[in-house]
C-alpha cells in the first residue's frame with residue numbers, strides 16, 4: 001500500500017470516530033468526487049512536494065493531503081461545538097451567508113442543509129470545492145478574500161472565516177470589509193486553532209511545549225508577513241472595525257494520549273490525526289520553510305524533535321480552538 005493510501009485509511013478511521021456525536025449526516029469528501037476541471041491547469045508553485053497558490057501569498061497547500069486534512073479538521077470543529085456548525089446562535093431568518101476561504105466547501109454545504117432558506121456563498125483562491133451533493137442554495141466563487149467582495153454593503157447576515165490564517169496578510173482590512181458588507185445586526189464568526197502547544201495542568205496553562213520549533217515558526221511567519229495565530233489580536237481589530245458584542249471562547253484539543261473521557265478522547269484522536277508530519281506540519285510549513293531558505297532534508301531532520309517533545313510521557317499537551325464572534329451594531333432608531 002502506498003504511503004498516501006495508508007494515510008488515507010487512517011484518516012477515514014478517524015473521520016468515523018469524529019462523526020460520533022457530531023450530528024453530521026453528510027457524505028465524506030474524497031478525491032473520488034469529480035474534481036473541478038479548473039484544477040487540471042491551475043497554476044501552482046511547489047514546496048517540498050506540496051502544491052501552493054502561484055502568487056506565493058497563501059501558505060496553505062491545496063493538494064489531496066491538505067484537502068483530506070481539512071475534512072478531518074471540520075469533524076474536529078463540529079465535535080468541539082457538540083455537533084453545531086457555529087459557535088454563535090444564528091437567527092432563523094438568516095438568509096445571506098458568506099464563507100471566507102471555504103476550502104472543500106463542506107461547512108457551506110452542511111450549513112445549507114441546516115438553513116435551507118439561506119443563500120450561502122463560499123469563496124476560495126483554490127477550485128477545490130466538492131462537486132457532488134452541492135445543494136442549490138450554495139454557490140462557490142474563486143477569488144482572494146482580501147480583494148473587494150462582490151456583495152453589496154449592508155447585505156450579508158453572517159460572515160464566517162475558519163482556519164484561513166495562513167492566507168491573510170491584512171486582518172484589520174478584512175474585518176473592516178466584513179463589517180461594511182454585513183447588515184446592521186449581522187454576525188461575524190472566525191475560528192482558528194492556535195499554534196501554541198501547551199502542557200495541561202488542570203486549567204488553561206501558559207507553559208509552551210516545543211518552544212524552539214514554535215519560535216522558529218513564528219519568526220519565519222513574521223518574515224513572510226503572515227500570522228498563523230491571529231486570535232489574540234482579533235478582538236482589538238474587531239473593535240477598530242466597529243463591531244460590538246465581541247465574544248471569544250476556547251476549547252481544549254488534547255494531543256498525544258492523555259485524555260480520559262470519551263469526548264476528549266475523540267477530539268484527541270482527530271487532533272493527533274491532523275497534527276502529524278504529513279498533515280499540519282508539511283502542509284503548513286513547506287512553503288514557509290522553503291521561502292525562508294530551508295531544504296527539505298533540513299526540515300525533515302527538525303520535525304522528529306517536535307514529536308519527541310510532544311510525546312514525552314510526563315506532559316499532557318493540548319492546543320486550543322478559538323471561536324471569536326461579533327455583531328455589527330444595529331441601526332440607531334431615528
Ligand SMILES: C[S@@+](CC[C@H](N)C(=O)[O-])C[C@H]1O[C@@H](n2cnc3c(N)ncnc32)[C@H](O)[C@@H]1O
Pocket residue numbers: 058060070074100101102103104107123124125126143144145146161162163164165166167168
Ligand atoms: C485550512 S483550509 C480551511 C477551509 C474551510 N474554511 C474549513 O474550515 O474547512 C483554508 C482555506 O482558506 C483558503 N484561503 C486562505 N487565504 C485565502 C484568501 N486570502 N483568499 C481566499 N481563500 C483563502 C485556502 O485557499 C484554503 O482553502
